[in-house]
Amino acid sequence: MQAFEAANHYFDQAARLLDLSDNIRTLLITPDREVRVEVVIEMDSGRLGNFLGYRVQHDNSRGPFKGGLRYHPAVDDDEARGLASLMTWKTAVVDVPFGGAKGGVNCDPTILSKGELERLTRRFTQKIHDVIGPVKDIPAPDMGTDAQVMAWIMNEYSKYSGFNPAVVTGKPVELHGSIGRESATGFGVALAVREMLGRTKRTVGGSTVAVQGFGNVGSHAARFLAKDGARIVAVADAHGGIQNPDGIDVEALASHVASTRKVGGFEGARPCSNEDVLLSDVDVLIPAALGGVFDKATAEAVRARMIVEGANGPTWPEADDVFNARGIPVVPDILANAGGVIVSYFEWVQNLQNFRWPLEQVRREQEQKMVDAFHDIFDISERMKLPMRTAAFYRAIARVGRAHALAGI
Known part of the structure; x- marks a missing residue:
C-alpha cells in the first residue's frame, strides 16, 4: 500500500460514519x-x-x-x-x-x-x-x-x-521566524503523551519511553518528557539504537549526536538495533522518523502500552487494525505531531502583524490548542467508541466538509 492509498483508507473509515455521498468523498480526497x-x-x-x-x-x-x-x-x-x-x-x-x-x-x-x-x-x-x-x-x-x-x-x-516573510514558516528567528518554532512539534508530542497518560490515570513522571528517531521531533520530545520525569530507556536513529533501562541522559545524548550525527557510540547506553527500540517494553513508544515503520508483523510484536505518533504516517492500515485489536491506544499523527503547524500558524500571524510574540506566549497558546484538540478527539473516541485515529479524521472531515458547504462548492 502506498502513502496516498493509506491516507484515503483512514479517510474512508471516518467518512462512512458521516454518510458522505460519493461526489463529496471525491471532492474531499482529490488534490x-x-x-x-x-x-x-x-x-x-x-x-x-x-x-x-x-x-x-x-x-x-x-x-x-x-x-x-x-x-x-x-x-x-x-x-x-x-x-x-x-x-x-x-x-x-x-x-x-x-x-x-x-x-x-x-x-x-x-x-x-x-x-x-x-x-x-x-x-x-x-x-x-x-x-x-x-x-x-x-x-x-x-x-x-x-x-x-x-x-x-x-x-x-x-x-x-x-x-x-510570511511566504514560509520555520525561518531563523533572526530572519522573522518565531521563537519556539524549532521545538514546537516535539513539544506537541510531549503534550500528547502527557494528556494521554492523564486520561488513563498515569503521569509522565516515572513512565518509561522509547523514541524511534532522534531528529528534530524525537530529540525535543525526549527532552520535554525527560524534564517532566519520564525515563527515556531506548532511542534509535537511521544507523541503529541504544538502550539503558535506568534511563538515558537526553541532554548528554543530544550533545553526542551534535558532534557525531548518530546515537551510536553514546557511552551512557548499550547498542541495540532499530527494531529493538520499536519492540521495547515501555509505557510509551514514539515513532518519530520515517513513515511506514509499523507493518502487521511489527504491530503484533510491539510491547508498548501506548503509541504516540511523532512521524507522519508511521502506521500502515493493517498495523493499525492490529493495534486496535490488541487494545493498544494510538494517538494519531494528525493530532500528536500538530504542534509544528500550530506554531507555524503563530509565526504566519506574527509576520502578517510585523510583531513578535515572546516564548511564554507561544508555548502557552500552543499548549492550549493542543490540549483542547486532544480532549475533543479523545471525547469523540470515548463517546462513539472509535479508535482515536478514526475520531480525529471524523472531526477533521466534518470541519472541511462544512467549510466547502458554507462557501459553496
Missing part, C-alpha cells in the same frame, strides 16, 4: 493541484545535477495551503499526495485556518554541499514561486530541510514579490 518540476543546478564538480521537485496542494477550503518541504531520496508524487492529504486533516483537527499541502525535492541532502543545497533551493523556488505565497501556499521545514532552507526560499521569493 486541488499537483506540480512536478525539473530542478537543474550546477554541482560543485561542474557537472549538472538533475532533480525532481514536487508540490501537491490538497485543499484550501479553510485557508491557504500549508505543509512542509522534504529533501529526501524517497520524495515522489505519491508520498507528497498522501502527506498533503494528512496536512488538510491535521490543520482541521487542531482548528487552524489552513488547508493541506506537501512537497519537496528527490535528493539526498546529506551528500550535497551547502552551496549545492542553496542552489537547489533557489532553483526550486524559482520553479514554484507562482503557486506559493502568504495567502496561497506557505511551505515549512520537513525531513532534510531546516530554517536555513526556509531563509533561502524567503529571500528568493522576495525577488519576485517583494518583502514577504
Whole structure:
C-alpha cells in the first residue's frame, strides 16, 4: 500500500460514519493541484545535477495551503499526495485556518554541499514561486530541510514579490521566524503523551519511553518528557539504537549526536538495533522518523502500552487494525505531531502583524490548542467508541466538509 492509498483508507473509515455521498468523498480526497518540476543546478564538480521537485496542494477550503518541504531520496508524487492529504486533516483537527499541502525535492541532502543545497533551493523556488505565497501556499521545514532552507526560499521569493516573510514558516528567528518554532512539534508530542497518560490515570513522571528517531521531533520530545520525569530507556536513529533501562541522559545524548550525527557510540547506553527500540517494553513508544515503520508483523510484536505518533504516517492500515485489536491506544499523527503547524500558524500571524510574540506566549497558546484538540478527539473516541485515529479524521472531515458547504462548492 502506498502513502496516498493509506491516507484515503483512514479517510474512508471516518467518512462512512458521516454518510458522505460519493461526489463529496471525491471532492474531499482529490488534490486541488499537483506540480512536478525539473530542478537543474550546477554541482560543485561542474557537472549538472538533475532533480525532481514536487508540490501537491490538497485543499484550501479553510485557508491557504500549508505543509512542509522534504529533501529526501524517497520524495515522489505519491508520498507528497498522501502527506498533503494528512496536512488538510491535521490543520482541521487542531482548528487552524489552513488547508493541506506537501512537497519537496528527490535528493539526498546529506551528500550535497551547502552551496549545492542553496542552489537547489533557489532553483526550486524559482520553479514554484507562482503557486506559493502568504495567502496561497506557505511551505515549512520537513525531513532534510531546516530554517536555513526556509531563509533561502524567503529571500528568493522576495525577488519576485517583494518583502514577504510570511511566504514560509520555520525561518531563523533572526530572519522573522518565531521563537519556539524549532521545538514546537516535539513539544506537541510531549503534550500528547502527557494528556494521554492523564486520561488513563498515569503521569509522565516515572513512565518509561522509547523514541524511534532522534531528529528534530524525537530529540525535543525526549527532552520535554525527560524534564517532566519520564525515563527515556531506548532511542534509535537511521544507523541503529541504544538502550539503558535506568534511563538515558537526553541532554548528554543530544550533545553526542551534535558532534557525531548518530546515537551510536553514546557511552551512557548499550547498542541495540532499530527494531529493538520499536519492540521495547515501555509505557510509551514514539515513532518519530520515517513513515511506514509499523507493518502487521511489527504491530503484533510491539510491547508498548501506548503509541504516540511523532512521524507522519508511521502506521500502515493493517498495523493499525492490529493495534486496535490488541487494545493498544494510538494517538494519531494528525493530532500528536500538530504542534509544528500550530506554531507555524503563530509565526504566519506574527509576520502578517510585523510583531513578535515572546516564548511564554507561544508555548502557552500552543499548549492550549493542543490540549483542547486532544480532549475533543479523545471525547469523540470515548463517546462513539472509535479508535482515536478514526475520531480525529471524523472531526477533521466534518470541519472541511462544512467549510466547502458554507462557501459553496
